[in-house]
Amino acid sequence: MIALIASSKRGKREMFFKRYGSSSIASQFARGMGPRAIALRVRHRLQQALASRKADLARFTGERNQYLLY
Numbered sequence: 140m141i142a143l144i145a146s147s148k149r150g151k152r153e154m155f156f157k158r159y160g161s162s163s164i165a166s167q168f169a170r171g172m173g174p175r176a177i178a179l180r181v182r183h184r185l186q187q188a189l190a191s192r193k194a195d196l197a198r199f200t201g202e203r204n205q206y207l208l209y
Contacts, residue, residue, distance in 0.1 A: 156162040167177050 156164070164177060167180075172180075
């Protein structure tokens, strides 16, 4: 996979990284991580981010309720 990314034109490579959200995938492939391992890592990070946002939303909702007029 890294060969495919490395051999692609710069513009296509940059567009791929923009769509993915980061160029870190190239270094992960270079370190020998496979697609499944990368997907699991992304899923884990996403779950952590969502859990953090849920806590923030709950705190915000609690603080907001005292200011609602209806």
